Amino acid sequence: MMYLSAGRQHLLRRRSRRTAWAGLLLLLLAFVWSVALAGGTGGVAATAHPLATEAANEILSRGGNAVDAAVAAAFAIGVVEPDGSGIGGGGGMLIYLHDRRQTVYINYYPQAPQDPGSISFSPTEERDTAKSALVPGTVAGLCQALRDYGTLPLPVVLAPAIRYAGEGFPVDPTLAGLLLDNMDALAKRPPLAAIFMNEGFPKMEGELLQQTDLAHVLELVAAQGPDGFYRGETAERLVEGVTAAGGVMTLADLAAYKPTMSEPLRGTYRGVEVVTAPAPHSGATLLEILNMMEHVQFEATDHFTSSSHDVHMMAEIFRRTYADRSQYLGDPRFMAVPAGGLISKAYAAERFAEINPYRAEPRLSKDVPYGFPAKFENRGPAAAARSDANRPQRLKWDDDRDEDPGSARQVDDPFDRWNQRKAGKGTKDVSTPATAPGTETKRNPGEGKKDDDFDGGSTTHLSIIDADSNMVSLTQTLGNFFGSKTMVNGILLNNGRVNFSTASPSNLIGPGKRPRSSITPTLVFRDGRPLMSLGSPGAGRIIATVAQVMVNIIDFGMDVEAANEAPRFFAQKFDEHLFIESRVSPAVIEELKRQGYDVRVLGDMDLYFGGVQIAAFKEDGTGFVGSADKRRGGTASVLGAKALETVPGD
């Protein structure tokens, strides 16, 4: 510098000043931009698959809100977790819009066709056929959510799903295990085998899984909205495929499908507000469980599974609330659901008083009676007392086995068949004959009816919160793993028909009716502030699992990760076992047996107990936390304006 002429130095100083100003301006612009960005980006997403979480992040990063991200993730997970959900199924979506302080529930569960009686249907024999398929609701539900509460165009939020379907994605460990376990069913069905198998063998972890037909359908939806699915080419091919395979679905059924929007149910648990799914989904049962749980004095342990007393009390609550669920929950468009009574604190107190604190009573779950919530339905205590004299007579049925995907398998469930064998009713499956893919399995005489029934974690859940404190809790399903195992035009169809009951009057099939389902997407608030979004797959276990995770957080003060990892158990009316994870101490298990439970110990972190996805605010309000259940593959990621922290599930 010292060797430069004075003129040159002046020029450089001017340039330097100009550069400084330009830099300052750029900094100012960057600051303004980052402030704007911080308001529109960031959040937390927890889903059952890393690519679905990535899809949610992609949308949040582009400034989308929680609804945009949830719709993107829901479409995406239907592609990358094709066993658990997809556009051939349905679900429920609970939305909280912070600026409006509004919550809404969208039921987009599969719906019965207008003429369901035109075919005969056996829920036990024909659940893996086109006969079990109901009219899918996923596309209609997600599109409506986006239209009413989203901010981004449909093609943008569908882009990740289309990309995953068209370009393919590597099979993850959970899917690899499921493909192996469902190999028989897949091999028998050429459209499924073409996608999920390679040279006659199930695709393994890391192999590419492409779904080009599905990508084409998703592109039609991106271009035409719901009409790309419910009308035209896709609808025609669906009707043709389903009817050719013996099912019932018409063009009118598809065109008539509309998601239902309703007010969610609200309750409280030890001071926090719980907002959850209304009937025919199972939020009422969750609230009933939590209301009864308020009467439990948990022992001074680190966790309720460390105390046989606590597990016993909760098991008795589950047995009673599941009995009520079966008796009273159904499609409210077709019947009166006593939701007000079911979720009333007074009713919970009455039900809780029935529990023997020392032993399982009645001994057999099937003998656990349902209660009478109607008297608490918008009535005062005097009216309730008067109506006691007019209680309806309890109906008796012991075989409400098809009231949800989990209990639909009661007869087929391995543990149930175990019981039957012990009772000398069943036959022992001693041989597994070799079968060439593409051919029917040859079964030995007396061999078990089915061998692919241990569907521990069908369905999927995702939880999302955005930077503006909007929250989504979404659970969707195909019914059982791989649904009806019927694929038409790349669309794997649900087997929702098994969710209807053949015995429970509240849940009989009818034209245009939607079945009762265990799905329980839930939001939690504290002092009016949003706190948490959570939910789970896992068939009948969903409700008890969600309740246990809430107890872990609220009663035992666990953080979301610890709450998600803690041991779980399950008991209900329609199963004579108490299932429990093997991490629970032998002493507790022995004491439970002494109390009268038929205990079945499962794995240490068993997929049977669901796959809870949690998105939450940090207690101090400084940011987000998320947790993906290690019982199931998945990730929770916290997306900030600057950094992305990913917490993998197992």
Add this chain to the structure above:
Amino acid sequence: MLKKLLLLAIVIASLAPLSAFAAETKFQQPILLTTAGQSVDVKLAGVLLDRLKVTFTSNAAATAADLKGFKTLMVVPGYSSKGLGSAGVSREAELTRVRSLLAAAKAAGIPVLAVHLGGKARRGVQSDDFNKLVAEAAATVIIVDQGDEDGFFTQVCAGSMIPLKPVKNMAEAMKPLEEVIAK
């Protein structure tokens, strides 16, 4: 000293293929095919044998009494809670069955061919007890290499000089099967 080392190296090099050759067992037909852990993988092994036109009988609950008349016991290890549930047996009961079956095969001089097909899906705490039990009793182990990424099978086999034949995927397992099963 150098000469001695060189001589030793030559001896080892010349013995190595010989020992490998000696360890190669030709598995005779008919074959009794069973699972260890009740995974559905045993059906995939059956598909491979079908394609090779091998004479075999599949029995997922085979016991010592079922060995009669067979010249080879082929075992497909891998735990499946679903499979155990379907079969109505506990994990402990299945381990006991497999242990006694392997012991009976050894006593009867029937060689064991272990075929691990499930990759990573059949590894882990629940599966590895079955994997170790079967691999240690085997005369040859065929494995889809994904299942041995951590060297678990390599280690088990190396300890007992058991030939280990890794393949890339399930379909490729046909090749080593064809090599080791006598026509």
